[in-house]
Amino acid sequence: MIELTSVSRWYGNVVAVNDVTLTIGPGVTGLLGPNGAGKTTVLHMMAGFLAPSQGTVLVNGTPSWRNPEVYRSLGLVTERESVPGYLTAWEFVHASAVLHKLPDAKAAARRAIDLVEMGDAMDRRISTYSKGMRQRTRVAAALVHDPSVLLLDEPFNGMDPRQRMHMMDLLHRMAGEGRTILFSSHILEEVERLSGTVQVIVSGRLAASGDYRHIRRLMTNRPHEFVISSSDDRRLAAALMGLPSVSGVELGTAGLQVRANDFGGFTRELAKVAKAQDIRLAQLLPSDESLERVFSYLVAS
Amino acid sequence: MNLMIIRITLRALLGRRRALLLLPIPVLLIGLTAFAGSSNVPVERWAPMLLNGMGLGVLLPLTALIVGSSALGLEIEDGTITHILTKPLPRREIILSKLVVAWLVTTVAAGVPLGAAGIIADSTRLGWGLFAGAAVGALAYSALFLALSVVTRRPVIIGMSYILIWENLLGAYVDGTKVLSVRQFSSTITDTVTGELILKSTLSVTTALVMAGVFVILATVAATHRLRSFSLAGDTN
Numbered sequence: 287m288i289e290l291t292s293v294s295r296w297y298g299n300v301v302a303v304n305d306v307t308l309t310i311g312p313g314v315t316g317l318l319g320p321n322g323a324g325k326t327t328v329l330h331m332m333a334g335f336l337a338p339s340q341g342t343v344l345v346n347g348t349p350s351w352r353n354p355e356v357y358r359s360l361g362l363v364t365e366r367e368s369v370p371g372y373l374t375a376w377e378f379v380h381a382s383a384v385l386h387k388l389p390d391a392k393a394a395a396r397r398a399i400d401l402v403e404m405g406d407a408m409d410r411r412i413s414t415y416s417k418g419m420r421q422r423t424r425v426a427a428a429l430v431h432d433p434s435v436l437l438l439d440e441p442f443n444g445m446d447p448r449q450r451m452h453m454m455d456l457l458h459r460m461a462g463e464g465r466t467i468l469f470s471s472h473i474l475e476e477v478e479r480l481s482g483t484v485q486v487i488v489s490g491r492l493a494a495s496g497d498y499r500h501i502r503r504l505m506t507n508r509p510h511e512f513v514i515s516s517s518d519d520r521r522l523a524a525a526l527m528g529l530p531s532v533s534g535v536e537l538g539t540a541g542l543q544v545r546a547n548d549f550g551g552f553t554r555e556l557a558k559v560a561k562a563q564d565i566r567l568a569q570l571l572p573s574d575e576s577l578e579r580v581f582s583y584l585v586a587s
Numbered sequence: 588m589n590l591m592i593i594r595i596t597l598r599a600l601l602g603r604r605r606a607l608l609l610l611p612i613p614v615l616l617i618g619l620t621a622f623a624g625s626s627n628v629p630v631e632r633w634a635p636m637l638l639n640g641m642g643l644g645v646l647l648p649l650t651a652l653i654v655g656s657s658a659l660g661l662e663i664e665d666g667t668i669t670h671i672l673t674k675p676l677p678r679r680e681i682i683l684s685k686l687v688v689a690w691l692v693t694t695v696a697a698g699v700p701l702g703a704a705g706i707i708a709d710s711t712r713l714g715w716g717l718f719a720g721a722a723v724g725a726l727a728y729s730a731l732f733l734a735l736s737v738v739t740r741r742p743v744i745i746g747m748s749y750i751l752i753w754e755n756l757l758g759a760y761v762d763g764t765k766v767l768s769v770r771q772f773s774s775t776i777t778d779t780v781t782g783e784l785i786l787k788s789t790l791s792v793t794t795a796l797v798m799a800g801v802f803v804i805l806a807t808v809a810a811t812h813r814l815r816s817f818s819l820a821g822d823t824n
Contacts, residue, residue, distance in 0.1 A: 357674055362673050370667050
């Protein structure tokens with residue numbers, strides 16, 4: 287269980303995290319947002335690697351800042367892919383178990399390595415591993431002490447779709463055991479298979495939170511903007527205004543700017559309208575597909 | 588103290604190519620000592636310059652700087668420090684383990700060749716004296732450079748400035764700097780154990796021991812304190 291209450295963090299004049307209040311319970315939760323939105327800052331505050339400038343950060347009821355005891359029930363996988371390459375996976379995970387002062391470090395290390403399916407390669411040096419294998423090794427080290435809370439910063443970064451699926455399954459399996467799993471990501475598609483809850487952070491603020499499907503629907507149903515150039519922009523504009531899927535039209539120098547509130551409906555009807563009016567379409571460009579726009583739409587809604 | 592941290596740190600320090608940096612100066616020191624010893628020049632004439640100037644003044648602090656700033660500094664640099672910090676360990680335990688490793692490695696890499704040079708130059712007594720002086724100096728230097736690696740982002744440059752400017756330049760001309768100079772502690776201990784002022788040290792042995800202790804305690808407390816609030820940069824920098 288992670289609880290943030292009115293948490294802000296600033297660096298000099300720059301506000302990285304702005305008054306975030308959220309509670310994360312058991313299950314898989316995704317922390318989504320564009321790069322530089324403050325996801326890592328939030329994770330680092332949760333993991334006790336950054337003091338909140340304001341507000342409180344509690345993990346299982348105790349503050350995590352300057353409190354090493356919190357790591358008895360907390361695991362962290364950082365974004366920076368830092369592993370001691372001169373150790374084997376076994377040595378690395380076993381060392382983690384020993385440092386946790388677990389009663390049976392060997393059994394715990396074995397269990398963690400089996401959980402991430404690294405048993406076959408565990409006696410090779412980490413420096414010889416692929417990116418996905420390193421990531422799994424780091425996950426094994428982070429959960430060797432069977433923590434109730436696991437934080438992962440961009441765990442899917444640089445993974446291919448197969449590795450991503452594997453990792454996602456692993457996270458779901460661990461969540462199924464009643465753990466609180468929080469991971470961050472800046473790519474929506476990465477969380478495609480996710481069926482948990484989502485917290486969206488944009489510019490340091492909590493922009494949306496709730497069920498993944500709900501957020502996903504909000505994102506696909508958001509107004510889309512297109513720029514169209516045609517043989518007769520003015521006439522096309524008048525015709526498009528008649529469509530229920532179109533919420534606004536503007537004649538600009540770049541062409542015709544159209545705002546559609548129903549993506550599917552608009553793309554189906556556009557061609558029909560143009561044909562009926564005998565207008566030739568020269569170009570159709572989506573103009574607001576950047577992630578930042580998608581996320582900032584969520585802030586507004 | 589934590590055996591696992593000590594073991595892993597030893598592997599990290601000695602398993603890297605950087606460890607080879609520790610070899611040339613001891614070899615040079617022993618070679619020069621053997622050469623000087625075979626000449627007709629009396630030992631009192633060259634021992635202060637070679638054993639004190641090069642041995643305690645260059646070999647010892649440089650070794651301590653390389654080792655002390657790497658023991659924890661390399662992990663901070665490459666980010667693997669998070670693996671140790673995400674364990675429910677008192678931060679004091681981490682710093683003390685790192686200090687022990689830095690001290691041991693520095694004593695072996697600098698103290699042993701210095702002792703050997705002492706035996707070649709004059710006597711077993713001088714050998715033991717130099718070894719003891721190096722061991723005490725190694726502890727103070729290690730604590731200092733270990734602390735620098737936690738407190739600043741440029742431990743090597745600051746450590747180097749301390750060695751070159753404070754100890755070797757100011758130490759030679761400004762008397763008052765000597766009580767804050769690890770090199771003076773080492774040469775004082777050496778002369779005391781040897782039983783004669785072969786290195787021409789000027790501090791009293793009490794001052795040297797007390798000040799070395801103050802160095803170790805202050806540096807270790809500062810390093811522990813700083814490690815407790817170790818922060819990772821966010822994605823806004």
